[in-house]
Each structure stands twice: as C-alpha cells, then as structure tokens.
Amino acid sequence: MPDRRPRPRVTSFDVAEHAGVSQSTVSRALANSSAITEATRARVIKSAEELGYMVDTRAAQLRQGRTGTLAVVVICRPGEAASEINPFYFSLLGSVCAAASGQGYQTLVSFQASADQLFGKYEESGQADGVIVIGTTANDAAWNYFRSISADNRSVVFWGSPFDELEWIRSDNYEGGLIATRRLIEAGYRNIVHLGAVDSPQRQFRERYEGYARAMADAGLVPRLQEVDYDADRETQGHNAVSALVAKGEAFDALFVACDSIALGAMEELRIRGISVPDQCGLIGFDGIREGIHTSPPLTSIEPDFDVAGAMLVANVLGESSHRLAERRVPVRLLDRGSVR
Amino acid sequence: MPDRRPRPRVTSFDVAEHAGVSQSTVSRALANSSAITEATRARVIKSAEELGYMVDTRAAQLRQGRTGTLAVVVICRPGEAASEINPFYFSLLGSVCAAASGQGYQTLVSFQASADQLFGKYEESGQADGVIVIGTTANDAAWNYFRSISADNRSVVFWGSPFDELEWIRSDNYEGGLIATRRLIEAGYRNIVHLGAVDSPQRQFRERYEGYARAMADAGLVPRLQEVDYDADRETQGHNAVSALVAKGEAFDALFVACDSIALGAMEELRIRGISVPDQCGLIGFDGIREGIHTSPPLTSIEPDFDVAGAMLVANVLGESSHRLAERRVPVRLLDRGSVR
DNA sequence: CTGAAAGCGCTTACAG
C-alpha cells in the first residue's frame, strides 16, 4: 500500500532557490518566455525535474484570468442510467473532448438530468471558459435552464437545441434526408414513408423530413409522414409507428426513419410482422449508431462526421463573436450497410 | 448575437460593499459558516444575487489546497475514433461521472491514446485530487505510463489493469464465468467451449475462464479453451476463433465468450456457417453492451453493475489508505436475452 | 536578461 500522506507542494520558489535564480525567472523559463537565456532555462528545467516540480494550474489560471477548460454538459433523461444514454451522445462527447484537447483545453464533463440539480454557471464560477451542451431533447427543464444560462452568458454552444435563438450546431439534416431518400429511390422503392415528426421540439426531425420530401418531390413521388409519439421511448416509437402504418392499410415498401433508435424498434416490429428487410421493405435510419452494425440485416444509416462535429462545437464556443457560427452544419454521409436492396 | 465583451468579474469585495459588511463576512456567510447571524447571511445572499456573484472556484480551491475534481482518463487504441471506442467504457465513464458528482466532485475527462501525449500528473499540477484510469488494455504504452504515475502518486485507481500491483477495480469475473456456464449447462448444452485467453494481459479473461472451468468441473464436464488472437480487433477475434474451432472438427454446442465484442463476431461467423443460435449453439458473452440487444437472437451476456462500479472507483480514489480496496470486485448479473435456449 | 513587487479572488487563523 503506497504512502498517502500529503506531500508538501513543491513551488516555484523551491525551484528558484535550487537553481539559484529568482522565482519570476523560474516562471518565465518554464513558460518559454523569450526573455530568458537558454542557459538559464536549461538550469531551471533541470532543477524543476530534480524537485519534481509542476506549475500549479489553478494558481496560473487564477492569475491569468482564464481556465483553459471547457465544460461539456450531457443532458440526460431523468432517471436514466449511464448505460441507457443514447450512444450517439457518447460518440459526440468523445469527439468534443478530442477537439478540445487539440486546442489545448481540458474538458470538465457532467451528466445532468434532474431539474433541481442543473448547473451551467461554469464561467461565473471560474471553472471554464465556455460551455458545450449536448444530449437528449426530451428534458424540457434542462433546455429551459440552459436557455436562460445562455442569455446571461456569452460562451455557450448547443448541439441540436430545440430553440432556434440559441447558438446551435447540427447535422446537415436536410442533406441527410435527401441522401437517404435518393438511395431508396435508386434502389427501386416507390412507396417510401417517413417515420418522424414535423412539429416536435427536435428541430432536426423536421429538417430530415424536409430533405426526404424534397427528394420525393424531385422523383415525382408523394411524401408520406407517419408521426411517432414523442412521449414513448425511442424504440417503442418505432414499434408503434410501424403498427400504426400497417393498421392504416396503405402499402409501403420503404421507411426512412428520423433516427436510428426509432429505426431499431421499427426493424424489430417489421420482423415480428414477417415483413422482410430489405426485400419487402427498405429501411434507413439516422445517426449511425453502432448498434445498427449487428442487426439482421445491418441498419443502413446517415452519420454525421463526428470529428467535424467536435471541432465545430469547440471552435464556436471559443470563437470571436464575429466568427461564430459561420459554420453550424456538420456534413453527413451514407452508411450503406444492409437494410436497403 | 450576444455581447461578448469580458465583463469585469464580480468579487466578494463588491458583495461586501453592497451588503455593508466585510469581505470575510461575505465568504463565511456564503460558505454557511455557523459563526454568521442568519440576518447577516440573508443580507449577504441577497446582495450576492443582486450582483450576480458566484464564488470563484479556482481561488477558493487554491486557498483550500484541494481541487474538488477527479480526473478520469479513458485509454484508447491509437488512431481510434470516438465512435469506435468500446461502448462499455462509455457506460463506465458515465457511471464514474455520476458517482463523482454524488460525492461533490467534478470530473475532468480526457481520452488518451498516443504514446507521446500521455498525461496523468493531475495531482502535481493541482488539477485534480485523484485519477481514475479506465479503457482498453491493448495500449501497452499507456498502461506502462500510468503504472509509473501510480508509483509516484497516491490517488490513482484503475479499471481492469493488466498489472496486479496497481490499485484495480474489476468485475467479479470468476462469478460471471460461473453464472454463464451454469446457465448453459442448465439449458442442456454439454459441449461448451470457452472463447478467450488465459495468458493475455487482460487479467479478467483468465478469471472468466476460471469461473467457466469451475462450473464445468462441478458438472463433470471437461473445460475446453479456444484461444483468441490478441492482435486482431475484437470482432475479428470472434470470427477467427469460431473458424478455428470448426476447423478442428471437434463438436461443440455452446460458446461462453470472454467479451461481447468478440461474441458479436462469433455470432456472425456462426450465422455465416449456418449454425443456428441458440438451437445448434448456445452463446453467452460478457459486458452487457447495448449492441447485443439488437442482434438476432439478442445476445445473452453477463453485465457488471455499472452504478456500483462507478461508486467503487470513486470511493477508492478518494478513500483513506486503510479503507482502500476493501472492495474491489463489482457484482455481475446475467442478462438473459435470447442466445441461450 | 533578470529581480522585486503587486495582485488574481478567495479562506481562515488571529483579534476583538
């Protein structure tokens, strides 16, 4: 069992004494100030290494008035366990952390769900230079809270905000809808129905529908929307939407679904009903989550470029107001897996 | 476009002046010191709210000598994108963040992969009170680096370390192997083969094998091991292991696989070869990743209790040396989905 | 090129 007594902290004064220079020289030498002789710098670095010295980040940041940290808030559904969070957000979180690191920023990550424990005042409390908010749209209290935060604050950026006035970054949903629908049309499907919503707080859902509708119209086909019920969990939405569609008795031979989680439920319901994918029904989702790799058949999907998404979120939260949100659309691509002929 | 000029920070001196008290009284009032009259406290709180004051966390922590922060390092494979990280680690990350938050700690998260950019000196640089390391065992450079960090440091805890001398927390792998194998035996399978490894850096793999071997012996059956090749990616390991097993020509009617990612590859290879699951071959994995929900059939698996895992990691990194690692085994349970009769 | 000194915004002995 290792020793755990708190070691007295080695400070820049200790290094200064050891190297025979002043404390300010130590600070400058270690900060690569050009005012310092290379000989002096080498001596300081040597002493620092011998003493095991590291600059105290808190003190440096306090003095500099910056934090070198970005806060990343993942909004969850109340009561949701970590293993139940939509894996899409985990991928996005990973990309954001990587992009922040690339810009020399740390990431302070929190998962927030319950209305009475929301916190976003990272700038006021000197904990971060900006806040990136991602996560489920289903938590109204959280979004309203962060909208209010955003009004006071300057550096908050949102992924997929339900509020258009906030500074959001989103997938190029319209383009995704276009790509997916064209893929289905090219494969020969004609009775293509969209499973989604046009009036939900999920702005991206409407955008995906509009891309779909455009591609249908371009091909001389009539767009058809099967609404999902926003309250149920995603997979149940997929089950129910397919059931409702079948109950209507109108023929369909392909589904473009507003997101992969719903598409997984839809695929399962199709299987239950003996409708084979992709022969009797083509199927394309949206988000590119890993779970779609292992379904039978693997789920064809539209995926945003996660690296670009992370980079865009970080760039915008750090950017000057004049440069902000010049780019707020993340490009998407088709993951042509197996649920389309 | 909101105004982004840096507002001058409101300090405790501003609040003091506004409330007509000293700065130290402001500090005490806001820290809920019992020395302060409720009347005074109320006045201070009111002033603080009117001025929009928040305690500067950096300054408070600098003075107090603590950070209130835990660093969480996710070790990745070099070159791995965020969307490719084993989702198991994302779930664990979520649980750790939740557990830390429950203990009043923030979480500074980093994804580390490349050997020249490893960083773990969060305590020395005053950025965190402890470090939790999780992630793939496949990155030797990273594990060696963090082993060296752990020697100097006191507060580093590892999930699934390949080195026994480190302070590790793990799933109760032996128990998981027992449960899985018994489940297969009870279902009537007899030629049960383990897909895994006994000599890999993955200590948990050996433990899972030992649980399996015990259950087999208890039932009067002979344990059989099909080694996976450590170098390939996980799913390929599953494909190859099944192929190798078939090539041997020895009968098998069930597989207990060392982890879900390998099991997914194995299931796919069984499908390719026309061996139906669960009728001709039962299949159980380990980790309980979500991707197993949507396979055909859904993958039966052993899952650790993520809440306990997060709590245990946090408790141990914060704990006194005397209390540390009294508990280092996370309980597991069977996810009885569909790949066993 | 280097040093002495101020100050970032707090908490907490020390006095009263």
Place this chain on the structure above:
DNA sequence: CTGAAAGCGCTTACAG
C-alpha cells in the same frame, strides 16, 4: 459574531 490581514502559487507589469 465580525473585521483586518496573511497567504494559497502563480504571472506580469515595472525597473534596472
């Protein structure tokens, strides 16, 4: 119960 003062460990004008 409250205040004046020191000090956490840095960076950075200001001097020389």
